[in-house]
Amino acid sequence: MSKPVKSILILVAVVAVGYLLYSKIFAGEDAAPAASGRGGGGPMVQRVAVDVFVVSPSAYQNKITTTGTVLPNEEVELRSEIAGRVTSINFKEGTRVQKGQLLVTVNDAELRAQLQKLESNQKLYRDMEERQRTLLKKEYISAQEYDQVSNQLATATADIQALKATLAKAYIRAPFDGVIGLRQVSEGSYVSATTPITRIVDISPVKIDFAIPGRYSQQVKAGDKITFTVEGNPKVYDASVYAVQPGIDPTTRTLQVRALFDNKNEEVKPGAFVSVALSLQNSDDAILIPTESIIPEATGHKIYLAKNGKAVPQMVKIGQRSETLIQIVEGVAPGDTIIRSGIMQLRDGSNLNIRKVQKADEPETTAQQPAAKE
The missing domain is CATH 2.40.420.20 (conserved putative lor/sdh protein from methanococcus maripaludis s2 fold)
Known part of the structure; x- marks a missing residue:
């Protein structure tokens, strides 16, 4: 073999050995971390x-706490059903009144005059009806003639009843027992159906109006007890649920509930803000x-x-x-x-x-x- 060929073969052999050594070294370095991870000998996985x-x-103790408002037992704003001048005011502001008590009188002179006229006509038609009935029995007149007079009497009677109903509207009376508020008119004032005269409220008892989440709708019923405090007063009052709204409000998803408090001393005022605690079934x-x-x-x-x-x-x-x-x-x-x-x-x-x-x-x-x- 010639010397050049021998040199080339030696060079090829050196290159091949060098390549193998290089691959061995770097392959081992890459495999070490992988082997370390698989073998579990590496660092512990981080824990929280x-x-x-x-x-x-x-x-x-299952208890719902919420807020609510005090409402009067009854409340109404008094107005006149007819237009006219106020001729008398028969109440003092802030005092108690009884159901049916006369509070305000609207000018009734014209209505009384009309009533007197109708009552006179009624008397005349009644006398005529009696005479016509006697004549009809003796067959001196026809049934048609009697019916005309009888109809006139019936019409006059109906007119009187209608006028009396109108006249009664001139006398504004208390619709229930309660406390009268501040008056908005004076004697001589002209009032109509849109004119507020005063307010009357019944505040013994009062109602406690509040709402609870709809998910408790099956757990509250009439007779359940509540406690409440009035804003600015630490005293705790007891009341009883007397009515529950039959449906849940679809907007707020709450159920409206009302309780009754006797308020004998009238210390809890309508409109007050209250904090309410409703006890449900204990577990x-x-x-x-x-x-x-x-x-x-x-x-x-x-x-x-x-x-x-x-x-x-x-x-x-x-x-x-x-x-x-x-x-x-x-x-x-x-x-x-x-x-x-x-x-x-x-x-x-x-x-x-x-x-x-x-x-x-x-x-x-x-x-x-x-x-x-x-």
Whole structure:
């Protein structure tokens, strides 16, 4: 073999060996991290540090708190049904009046004159009817002639009744027992059907008008007890529900309720703003969890459960709430472990590092974590 050919073969062999060594070195470097990940010898996957709450049944007083308004038992604005001049005012502002009591008189002179005229005509037609009836019995006149006079008498009588009804409108009387308000007219004022004269209200008892969420519509009924306080007054009053709206308002999704308070001392005034507490059926095995565990969503409310060291989302249906606890009526069972902190860092399936565990009616305890392997 010639010397040039031998040199070329040696060069090719050196290049091939160099390529193999290069591939071996760099392939090993790339494989090392992969092997490290598969073998589990790498760093521990990051966990979310959380506190948890273990659910257990608790006694709970189901109470709805809301706001409302005081309404009078009865209230009406007095107006005259006929137009005319006020001739007398027979009440003092702010005093009690009795049903049927005469309050205001509108000029009735013209109506009385018309009534006197009609009553005179009625007497005349009655005398004529009596004579015609006697003649009819003796067959001196026809039945048709008698009917004409009889019809005149009936017409006169009807006219008198109509005028008396109109005349009665000139005397404005109290429609019920109550307290008369401030008058808006004076004697000599001209009034019509659009002129307000005064108001009369019955404030013993008064009505407490309030609304509750529609989801409690099956739990409230006539006879239920409420307590309420009036704005600016710490005194607590007791009242009883007497009426419930038959349907839920489709706009506000609330149910209108009214209670009755006797108000014997007339200390609660109509129009006052009140805070109302309505007690519903108490429960001995309610599910209560910390309020901070709830995550509001467009479709409802969500919580995270701690199961096998991972975060598991769960949709729930909520009930009443206090400052620290909220009632869960659907979606959680006794023994479930609820995540109450670190919620913003959680994702479905997040690994958990449980720091503190709390049970209902028990103080928090620090969770014992397994020692890390070196």
